[in-house]
Structures are given as structure tokens and as C-alpha cells.
Amino acid sequence: MVYEAMSDPREAIRRWLVQSEKRPDLASSTKRSYARIAAHVDAWCASCPPAEATDLAAYARHRLDADVGPRTVRLELRVFASMLRWGQEHGLVSRDVALRLPRLRADSSPFRCNHRTPAAREVHAAIAAMPPGDWRLAVQLLARTGARAGEIVALRRADVDRRARVLWLGTHRGASKTGARAFPLGASTLALLVDRADGTDAPLLEFDGIGAPHQALATRLREACRLGGVPRFTPHGIRRMVVTRLLRSGVELATAASITGHTIQVMLRYYREVSDEDRRHATRRAGLDTIGDGA
Numbered sequence: 001m002v003y004e005a006m007s008d009p010r011e012a013i014r015r016w017l018v019q020s021e022k023r024p025d026l027a028s029s030t031k032r033s034y035a036r037i038a039a040h041v042d043a044w045c046a047s048c049p050p051a052e053a054t055d056l057a058a059y060a061r062h063r064l065d066a067d068v069g070p071r072t073v074r075l076e077l078r079v080f081a082s083m084l085r086w087g088q089e090h091g092l093v094s095r096d097v098a099l100r101l102p103r104l105r106a107d108s109s110p111f112r113c114n115h116r117t118p119a120a121r122e123v124h125a126a127i128a129a130m131p132p133g134d135w136r137l138a139v140q141l142l143a144r145t146g147a148r149a150g151e152i153v154a155l156r157r158a159d160v161d162r163r164a165r166v167l168w169l170g171t172h173r174g175a176s177k178t179g180a181r182a183f184p185l186g187a188s189t190l191a192l193l194v195d196r197a198d199g200t201d202a203p204l205l206e207f208d209g210i211g212a213p214h215q216a217l218a219t220r221l222r223e224a225c226r227l228g229g230v231p232r233f234t235p236h237g238i239r240r241m242v243v244t245r246l247l248r249s250g251v252e253l254a255t256a257a258s259i260t261g262h263t264i265q266v267m268l269r270y271y272r273e274v275s276d277e278d279r280r281h282a283t284r285r286a287g288l289d290t291i292g293d294g295a
Contacts, residue, residue: 009053010045012087013038019086036150037079043212054084054093057102066215070104077101117240118233126221129228134205135220137192142235145169145183146242146260149235153213155204160197165190170261181261243271248278 017038021031044062045053052058056077063073081101087093123143130136141152151169159168166182167189185193196204207213218234225232239260246256257264262271283289
């Protein structure tokens with residue numbers, strides 16, 4: 001890669017994002033997606049040597065190593081390449097930078113972990129294995145709210161409303177796919193947060209200046225699973241666990257979807273896990289085992 005004629009690629013990313021926000025032809029959901037991807041790319045550029053910052057193949061390996069699925073990485077690569085092309089057109093990126101998208105040849109087996117739904121006892125064991133601090137608190141909030149990892153790491157102190165006893169999720173740019181929602185706080189969870197709820201815009205959780213805390217959170221959770229002696233699961237798996245627990249407890253579908261920030265269709269198709277015990281309970285509840293007895 002030739003880098004000498006290039007300014008900081010992060011500046012090209014920022015300017016590309018600003019002009020994308022002004023485009024009337026883009027849907028709001030597309031703009032939110034661009035913002036999330038730009039955050040990943042910006043963190044990558046900040047963490048690697050300048051000569052490697054625009055290496056699409058290196059970026060792809062980095063994201064795959066973070067257990068991001070190949071389909072998601074392909075989308076990010078297309079957007080990253082668009083950012084760089086725009087930067088070239090506006091003199092921010094050298095014309096010598098190659099923008100050929102790499103072919104992803106990834107073993108799909110590691111990504112199955114992302115769809116594994118842990119049991120509550122496994123989540124508890126992993127949390128107990130983490131040292132006290134904000135990383136542990138982040139996982140506790142994942143398990144108690146079913147929020148996305150990006151929503152948790154983006155929280156600000158003002159998002160804790162002590163009077164209304166709610167935690168505002170998804171209020172920050174790029175943190176959510178579905179917009180803001182109020183999560184009702186129980187007494188135990190409110191007690192964990194009340195000392196931080198000073199109404200300021202300061203981060204609710206401190207992550208030691210790490211550029212991509214949601215990725216670091218997944219790494220720390222992986223280590224916690226190992227130390228806790230439980231099969232590995234991801235923040236996404238915790239979200240699936242919360243959805244499953246809500247629905248197994250009989251919560252009405254629309255309510256469960258509003259709590260976790262889904263549509264009902266997405267929640268049922270991608271997050272609800274049906275187990276053998278669910279099927280046994282359903283057949284018992286419907287009385288199927290006794291139909292025709294004494295006929």
C-alpha cells in the first residue's frame with residue numbers, strides 16, 4: 001500500500017459520514033448502519049499502523065478474528081471501500097490505494113457460537129469469574145436488559161432516570177438499530193447504577209480509553225467463560241437468553257419485543273430458542289397426551 005500521499009484515513013471516514021447524513025435519498029436505517037460501520041472502521045484505523053489502515057484484507061481478518069460473521073464483514077468491506085473511493089475522489093486518500101475486495105474464506109463453525117443461547121446459570125458463572133469493575137457491570141446489564149452490546153457500551157450517566165426508574169437504551173447515534181426505548185429498572189439493578197446517575201453526558205461505564213469497547217467486551221466474556229468453566233457464548237447469546245426467558249415466562253409478544261428493541265417477527269425468527277422442554281410443556285399444556293382416552 002502506498003500511503004505517503006494520503007492524509008489520515010480517519011478524516012476521510014468522518015467527512016464521508018457527514019455527507020452521507022445529508023443525503024435525502026438514504027433511509028434512516030441505512031444512515032444508522034453506516035454510522036455503526038464507520039465506528040468499526042475508525043477504531044481499526046486508530047489501532048493499526050498507517051500502512052495497514054486501508055488494507056481491506058487485513059481489516060477483514062481483524063473482524064473475523066473478533067467473531068463477526070462473514071456476511072456482516074462483507075457488508076462492512078463494501079462500505080469501507082466506498083469510504084475510501086470517496087476519499088480518493090476528494091483528494092483525501094491516495095489513488096494508489098488498492099480497493100479490491102478480498103475473498104472471504106472463513107470456517108463457519110466459530111460463528112455458531114454467536115447463536116448459542118446460554119443457560120442463566122452459565123451466564124452467572126461467567127459474570128462471577130470476571131473481576132469486579134465496569135466490564136463485569138457491562139455483562140450484568142446485558143443479562144438483565146437483553147440490550148445489544150453497542151447499546152450498553154454507549155450508555156451515558158444521564159440515561160439512568162432514577163425518578164422514573166428506567167434505563168434509556170439506544171438513544172445514542174450508532175448504538176441501536178431500532179431507536180430509543182425505556183427499560184424498567186428493578187431495585188437490584190437500580191442499586192448498581194444509582195451512584196453513577198448524576199445526569200451528565202459522561203460515560204456510564206469506563207473502558208480505559210479502548211476504541212472499540214464492544215469488541216473488547218466480547219473478548220473479556222470469552223475469557224470469563226473459560227475461567228467459569230462454561231461453554232463459550234457471546235453478548236449476542238446473552239440477548240437470545242433474555243428473549244427466551246421473557247417468552248417462556250409468558251410475557252406478551254409485543255411487550256417482550258418492546259423491551260428488547262425487536263419487531264415481533266425478528267424476535268421470533270432469530271432470537272427465540274425452542275427446546276425439548278418447551279415442546280414437552282406445550283404438549284402437556286394442550287392435553288394432547290390424553291386425547292382419545294376411554295374412547
